[in-house]
Amino acid sequence: MNAPSALVIGAGIVGLSIARALAVRGHRVTVLERFDRAVGASVRNFGMIWPIGVPNGAAYERALRSRAIWRELIEDARLWHDPCGxxxxxxxxxxxxxxxxxxxxxxxxxxxxxxxxxxxxxxxxxxxxxxxxxxxxxxDEMIVDPREALRTIPAYLHERHGVEFHWRMPVTAVETGRVWSGTRRFDADQVFVCSGPEFEQLYPQLYAAAPxxxxxxxxxxxxxxxxxxxxxxxxxxxxxxxxxxxxxxxxxxxxxxxxxxxxxxxxxxxxxxxxxxxxxxxxxxxxxxxxxxxxxxxxxxxxxxxxxxxxxxxxxxxxxxxxxxxxxxxxxxxTDGSSEFVAEAAPGVTIVNAVGGGGLGMTLSFGLAEEIVDGRYGEMRRAA
Missing domain, CATH: 3.30.9.10 (D-Amino Acid Oxidase, subunit A, domain 2)
Known part of the structure; x- marks a missing residue:
């Protein structure tokens, strides 16, 4: 039986987190990124893994799980880090x-x-x-270099888990089971849209209705x-x-x-x-x-x-x-105090966006991705 396939749109920290969570669970993963490399908010931050910024409960557990995943990546991909607190x-x-x-x-x-x-x-x-x-x-707090990490993790995911990356591949249309970049079509069982505010271009009505x-x-x-x-x-x-x-x-x-x-x-x-x-x-x-x-x-x-x-x-x-x-x-x-925006845009198409609210994407994305891929997100959200 063929492994399930997934397409991830966006190679920022949210997209990489979803791609990793899928890949380590046996999915065949393809990531489409509109630029030659990640150049958005994911490389324009402090590089802080910042559990102290989130409240106790489900958010703190998510932050600690994300931190543990960061430690695995740091060791396996040999990323610089400073567990300085x-x-x-x-x-x-x-x-x-x-x-x-x-x-x-x-x-x-x-x-x-x-x-x-x-x-x-x-x-x-x-x-x-x-x-x-x-x-x-x-x-709890740890520093990574976001520019180094976002440059290194894609190569690591490709070499270790077979994740395929297509750079300079802007996505122009999405529907259940398929994605287009101009006239080029990609097929997959699941699609995850992790492209930051650019998802407004794909789903303007959904974006306009969201807080x-x-x-x-x-x-x-x-x-x-x-x-x-x-x-x-x-x-x-x-x-x-x-x-x-x-x-x-x-x-x-x-x-x-x-x-x-x-x-x-x-x-x-x-x-x-x-x-x-x-x-x-x-x-x-x-x-x-x-x-x-x-x-x-x-x-x-x-x-x-x-x-x-x-x-x-x-x-x-x-x-x-x-x-x-x-x-x-x-x-x-x-604007409603939520810590992330997760929505099903169509059957098999999931939008993951606005992670962290206060700029805590580096802190929460890896943990959130596992909850979504494992089907535990709704349960965790209710617990929060």
Whole structure:
């Protein structure tokens, strides 16, 4: 009996996750990607595997499963990674209060611990010492280089699992059991549409009816730091405490948000919260801002990047702060609070999109893909 066949549209992290989940379960998998390589949101992020950003329950279990799959890929495909954990910094009492609440709520469920000022400074040489109350350290977090990973994983999936990739193959039409790229037709038992916001071109009515918008974020990369300087962990300023659902579930962030809106109203309006992650070459990715609309200007705002850099200077000092790259990414965002958009567009045609909501696609996609391919997605969604 022939193995079941599947077509995956899109070679970003969601498409690669679906392709992997299918391939390791014995499917014959073909991936169609419109460009020569992945160039969308999947390569325009921090590279953070970020369980701390999701709430406890099904989302956290999905994040841990994704992390385990990342570890398998890292070992088998020999990807650079840094299991550095994350440091969440407090420079005011209300920030420390949120960190204390988070640690108390999660100490039995997550590998988190509070660090006093001296312990935090010992963890990272980048920290600004003036005014530092302390930090929360969490061990779950891991950094990969998204540009390297999205370049390497397709070759690994092809060599190890026989996944076929067709590059520069834009999909122009989809129906049950078949996909077209212009006049070229591909047949398969199942089709998975994982092409980010571009799925609007294939299913405009479905897209228009869904609670979807687009998020534009601006990010930067700083120079490779001299003399082997390492951050020691992914660093997060206080604004991240009111951004991620994981903190909102465990702590009362309303007083902190009110203070931020009064003190940093311009940053809140621009959706800015500031994090820093370092790759294997010593370069540091920082960001980001968040703007929501169906159509975004293609121009980056220098003033937004300047605000990110100014806030970074509140908690981190780097030997070489030169900006060597700037960019923006655009990804689909659900407006109803859901963590992903999964829909059957036609019999045997599944759309998987908008994974993570807060830009957590790297953190959740591998786990979500297994749930979908195994038929457990509905059960997991009800559990959440």
């Amino acid at each position: 994350s440091l969440h910094l407090a420079y005011a009492q209300d920030e420390w209060d949120v960190l204390e609440q988070y640690e108390q709520a999660n100490r039995a469920m997550r590998p988190c611990s509070l660090l006093d000022r001296d312990a935090a400074l010992a963890r990272s040489p980048a920290l600004v010492s003036e005014g530092l109350h302390g930090a929360l350290f969490n061990q 979807l918008t687009r998020c534009k974020l601006q990010m930067m990369r700083l120079a490779s730091q001299p003399d082997g300087f390492r951050l020691g962990a992914a660093l997060c300023g206080g604004l991240s405490l009111v951004h991620y659902a994981g903190f909102q579930q465990a702590a009362d962030v309303a007083p902190l948000r009110a203070r931020y809106e009064a003190q940093f109203g311009d940053l809140i309006e621009l959706g800015i919260h500031v994090m820093a992650a370092q790759n294997g070459r010593g370069e540091i990715t920082i960001g980001d801002s968040h703007a929501y609309a169906h159509t975004h200007d293609p121009f980056d705002e220098h003033a937004i990047n300047a605000k990110v850099l100014d806030y970074l200077a509140r908690f981190a000092r780097l030997p070489d702060p030169r900006v060597i790259q700037t960019w923006h990414g655009i990804y689909p965002k659900l």
